[in-house]
Amino acid sequence: MSQYLVLSKIEVQNANAIAGFTWGFPAITQFLGFTHALSRKISVNYEGTYNTEFVGCMVVANKVSNKVYQPKHYADFEFLQSKNPPVLAKHKAASPPIIEEGKLNATVSLVLELSNSLLLTTDQVAEFESKVKAMFSNMRIAGGSVLSIGKVKLFVANTAQDESKQLSHIKRLCMPGFVLKDQSEYLKKHTEALAVENSESAPLSAWLDFSALKVAATPMLAEGQTLPNDQTDAKWQYLKKPFNGYLVPIMAGYKAIAQPLTKEEVLGLRVKPDPEDQDVKAVAFVEAVHSVAEWISMHKVVQLSDYVWRYHQDGEWYLCQQESKPSSDNDDPSTNTDLFNNLF
Secondary structure (H helix, E strand, O other): OEEEEEEEEEEEEEEEOEEOOEEOOOOHHHHHHHHHHHHHHHHHHOOOOOOOOEEEEEEEEEEEEEOEEOOOOOOOOEEOOOEOOOOOHHHOOOOOOEOOOOEEEEEEEEEEEEOOOOOOOHHHHHHHHHHHHHHHHHOEEOOEEEEEOOEEEEEEEOOHHHHHHHHHHHHHHHOOOEEEEEOHHHHHHHHHHHHOOOOOOHHHHHHHHHHOOEEEEEEEOOOOOOOOOOOOEEEEEEEOOOOOOEEEEEEEEEEEOOOOEOOOOOOOOOOOOOOOOOOOOOEOOEEEEEEEEEEEEHHHOOOHHHHOEEEEEEOOEEEEEOOOOOOOOOOOHHHHHHHHOOOO
């Protein structure tokens, strides 16, 4: 049995456009953070009513508009900046400060995966959808304000035929749009290929090959000329990316850069209201982890579970991946260590 909650055509204003070394779309960690926050809201507000939680999220981009401008033709794009706060008494005699940041407006659709299927009647399903939709007024996605949402629909599938109908309904709710597919395996293969020449720079060079626009010059030698010189003409050709597809660099999680510290060692650590709560055991300083993903048209999706992002933790690694959901009997994240070590 599979069950998904679809949040279609969510309009988000002023969301974060910068994620690690990348810009243009929020990090996957921000969408999973929203998923976790929504799950917590339901568990707190309706404790005991809905015995489930959201454990994964499929991200579909319907429309994205980065707040950027181009100073002149062929120049790099720059983010629009604002002075904040725009009006304050103490700033009447001086200009307010500019806080550099990257923002975007977007319309996205999210498909949330439920850990346990809810056994509800038709009226209870409608009530659940209404409650979830009402929670959006006070929530944020990737730091942006939620202006509106199209539909909130809960889908359940018990058989293969039900899953086919479920997929068809979800596609109609999320199209037109592009779904983000994890392609970290591409980065691993390309890194291994470059490591043959230079193992030290292979991870960074491999990742940049997926994001940089590269061209190469082919000398056009004159008749009788064997070597090019500074007067030799050249033909510039675009260098293709290592693999085909609408491939983009992404921020895929975090890696610890220091030993974990207890809450007694970190001043001002935010914990639950109960300071004696033992759930918060340790914290660690981390750096962003980068990988590669691909935008795929929503109509090409065949299996929903293959596109759901989930958290995977293995020692110092804390990543967002789209691997098959591990079973409770054999939940061993160490099997992914080889793949983790090839992420940049």
